[in-house]
Amino acid sequence: MFKGKAKEALICFSNPRVTLKYPFEPQEPPDGFRGRISVDVEKCIGCGGCANVCPSRLIRFYDDGDVTRMEFILDRCTYCGRCADVCPEDAITMTKEFETATDDLEDLYIIQELYMGTCNRCGRCFETDNWIDKIPTRRNREGRNFVGPAMPHVQPIKEVAK
Amino acid sequence: MHSTGYCQALEKAAQIEVPPRARFIRTIILELERIHSHLLWLGIAGHIIGFDTVLMQVWRIREPVMWLAEQITGNRKLYGMNIVGGVRRDIPKELHPKIIEVMDKVEKETIAVLNAVVDDTTLRMRLEGVGVVPNKDAIALAILGPSARGSGVAVDVRVDHPYAAYAEVGVNVVVETGEDIWARTVVRIKETLESVRIVRDALAMMPEGPIEAKIDEPIPPGLVACSSVEAPRGETHHFVITSDEPRPYRWKARAPTFQNLQAVPLSIMEETIADVPITVGSFDPCFSCTERVEAVDVRTGELKVYTKRELEQLSRAKTKLLRGE
Numbered sequence: 001m002f003k004g005k006a007k008e009a010l011i012c013f014s015n016p017r018v019t020l021k022y023p024f025e026p027q028e029p030p031d032g033f034r035g036r037i038s039v040d041v042e043k044c045i046g047c048g049g050c051a052n053v054c055p056s057r058l059i060r061f062y063d064d065g066d067v068t069r070m071e072f073i074l075d076r077c078t079y080c081g082r083c084a085d086v087c088p089e090d091a092i093t094m095t096k097e098f099e100t101a102t103d104d105l106e107d108l109y110i111i112q113e114l115y116m117g118t119c120n121r122c123g124r125c126f127e128t129d130n131w132i133d134k135i136p137t138r139r140n141r142e143g144r145n146f147v148g149p150a151m152p153h154v155q156p157i158k159e160v161a162k
Numbered sequence: 163m164h165s166t167g168y169c170q171a172l173e174k175a176a177q178i179e180v181p182p183r184a185r186f187i188r189t190i191i192l193e194l195e196r197i198h199s200h201l202l203w204l205g206i207a208g209h210i211i212g213f214d215t216v217l218m219q220v221w222r223i224r225e226p227v228m229w230l231a232e233q234i235t236g237n238r239k240l241y242g243m244n245i246v247g248g249v250r251r252d253i254p255k256e257l258h259p260k261i262i263e264v265m266d267k268v269e270k271e272t273i274a275v276l277n278a279v280v281d282d283t284t285l286r287m288r289l290e291g292v293g294v295v296p297n298k299d300a301i302a303l304a305i306l307g308p309s310a311r312g313s314g315v316a317v318d319v320r321v322d323h324p325y326a327a328y329a330e331v332g333v334n335v336v337v338e339t340g341e342d343i344w345a346r347t348v349v350r351i352k353e354t355l356e357s358v359r360i361v362r363d364a365l366a367m368m369p370e371g372p373i374e375a376k377i378d379e380p381i382p383p384g385l386v387a388c389s390s391v392e393a394p395r396g397e398t399h400h401f402v403i404t405s406d407e408p409r410p411y412r413w414k415a416r417a418p419t420f421q422n423l424q425a426v427p428l429s430i431m432e433e434t435i436a437d438v439p440i441t442v443g444s445f446d447p448c449f450s451c452t453e454r455v456e457a458v459d460v461r462t463g464e465l466k467v468y469t470k471r472e473l474e475q476l477s478r479a480k481t482k483l484l485r486g487e
Contacts, residue, residue, distance in 0.1 A: 003281045004278055004279070004281030004285075005282070007274070007277055007281060008215060008278045008279075008282065010274075011271075011274055012215060012219060015219070018225070030229075030232055032233070032236045033232065033236050033237070034237055034242070052408070078242075079237060079240065080240070080242035081236065
């Protein structure tokens with residue numbers, strides 16, 4: 001009886017207080033921590049890759065004429081970070097923010113609108129402005145080899161010119 | 163752990179080969195999860211019988227494992243580590259000394275706890291000869307994991323159907339023949355030490371290379387596969403039928419708690435209500451905080467519902483009684 005108790009007492013006394021002073025002292029999570037999502041609308045090209053991979057399907061894109069509306073309803077977020085992984089423009093990042101408890105559900109909504117560029121030739125909306133801005137440098141990207149602010153039409157441009 | 167099961171089922175269905183490094187990383191993450199899960203259980207078991215020193219000390223030992231997981235994967239739990247065809251994050255070289263350091267510390271302290279509780283007569287009075295599941299009933303009820311291994315049934319998916327890197331690393335299955343709660347406790351503590359060994363070996367044997375298989379084409383629809391993973395509580399099975407959409411047509415997971423709970427009526431037979439919490443708890447069930455017991459007096463037909471708090475008080479009172487306080 002006493003042998004066991006003596007060993008237990010030794011374990012207890014050889015380890016002083018380990019409790020952290022949180023929340024009175026802030027706690028910084030390690031690098032690579034997956035906290036609340038942050039979306040940089042300046043970088044977003046509206047490709048919708050994040051909506052495609054989100055396991056809880058909380059990212060939605062709506063095409064509505066000259067604007068594309070994107071909604072992040074973060075109350076279902078599992079903080080897996082797949083959206084940040086697949087984002088080609090690094091517009092989505094996982095911050096270190098982990099104190100996300102709130103009494104207002106709308107604090108967990110990120111709703112952004114992306115303006116769509118109109119085609120110089122037919123006047124219809126076809127891509128987000130952010131994407132068109134990048135075309136001169138990124139035009140050789142797979143499947144996106146059109147040039148300048150016009151959408152790829154059925155007939156090649158040269159034939160029309162004839 | 164569930165994500166590994168699901169990814170393995172899909173990889174089996176679509177015949178995707180996972181790179182060796184990814185398999186080793188999966189093994190390390192699975193074993194880290196087992197270490198913290200078994201330590202968590204040991205703490206809760208101590209709490210149920212009113213031995214809160216165990217709770218405090220064991221959870222202190224467990225905490226560095228959680229921090230380590232946070233550093234490797236980006237979260238304490240819900241690691242988000244698996245993807246079909248591999249893993250999402252590498253374990254960089256810089257983290258290896260840190261992992262070894264934490265493992266050494268966990269091993270040293272777990273051995274100290276094991277030595278201390280083995281000599282603790284109060285603890286053994288509460289746990290020995292209580293919640294007995296005889297060997298033949300354990301086989302008949304097909305209980306799994308540490309609960310079965312405490313009754314002398316050597317079932318372990320890691321050995322029976324090796325997955326991830328377990329074939330390379332090897333697993334020494336811990337089997338105790340005590341058949342009672344004490345045996346299950348000892349199995350869990352010794353398995354923690356075995357997991358520490360596996361993490362160390364896996365880290366040393368981890369080959370270089372890619373961590374993700376290249377998948378060029380979508381997974382075809384109509385493929386069927388089943389995969390098994392040894393979770394801390396027992397074996398978990400995942401069944402998948404693929405579809406032409408980017409999500410499965412059917413998916414079914416069977417977790418071990420359901421199977422293990424079948425042994426509860428048998429093990430609480432002829433015991434006092436004060437022994438019910440620790441007996442049910444010894445199977446490491448996940449109840450989502452609905453712990454309560456309905457007791458019917460067979461002579462009067464009277465029904466009494468014991469809440470979690472009442473059960474805990476009864477259980478703790480019994481420990482005091484045994485200690486003669």
